[in-house]
Amino acid sequence: MPDKANSLTIGGLAKAANVHIETIRYYQRRRLVPEPERPPGGIRRYGPADIERLMFVKTAQQLGFSLVEISDLLQLEDGAHCQEASALAEHKLRDVREKIDQLGRIEKVLGEMVEQCHAHPYNITCPLIASLHEGGSGGGRST
Amino acid sequence: MPDKANSLTIGGLAKAANVHIETIRYYQRRRLVPEPERPPGGIRRYGPADIERLMFVKTAQQLGFSLVEISDLLQLEDGAHCQEASALAEHKLRDVREKIDQLGRIEKVLGEMVEQCHAHPYNITCPLIASLHEGGSGGGRST
DNA sequence: GTTACTTCCGTAGTCCGCTACGGAGTCAAG
């Protein structure tokens, strides 16, 4: 069903996904991405699905997931038994929501700071640290 | 103005912030957290502000920031000149918003998956990879 | 003042995630 035209060599794949060839091999060893059969003569070919998968790994990494966690996530993509899968998904969902929440706080404070700076360009400070633990998920303390 | 009662030794600080003592020292060496004066006789003391700062570093890390980036963010907290600060803040703001966006996509798909699993507990797959690059922030491809 | 626990500090080791290297095999162009 996927792999319309697996025509890329590993070098082409690397360029397309904007990663190092060696990184691809490394991911293959770690089973994060599949290693296609090596045909009789000898060179593996890759397709669009492989590009996507690589880019997913990279993105997830930037979001603070380790390669192990990413491999968990990819198991969901790959289809696992529903019970384990949903337990895992629920767990990851909590992680993700917490990250979003924290990032939201940081965003708010950074945004305010930028505004303030534009409003009156003197020295100011940015209560970033405090942002991460004021009450629930939206509100504002008496500040 | 801050540091109401700097009464913790490094060990207490470590416990309070839930990090390793050695990690604190490491952060001190990297100037991520301040290293208080060592008083005449000899042992440094820490207070609430230090706990917060450490916890900020840990959280930011889980959000995918490197220690270098975190040190940037902390410069904002510490107060810098408005011009540089706001440029940096705007840049980080973009980063943060992108992260939120991507996490939002992942959240959506994970959420749907969990639902599906509850609805009919068979094997299913989870189009996680695709989630990261479908148009704006809501749409859906024809697949 | 002795004992037991910390702190201090420098240096060395570990784990993760790559990245580099070297040599043999493959393939396409001329």
Add this chain to the structure above:
DNA sequence: CTTGACTCCGTAGCGGACTACGGAAGTAAC
């Protein structure tokens, strides 16, 4: 069928973020 670019594969090295270790000095409790 040679040449040059690329692939394959194993192993080694590197940078980031810790973590462990060891000895000297501080400090608290008896």
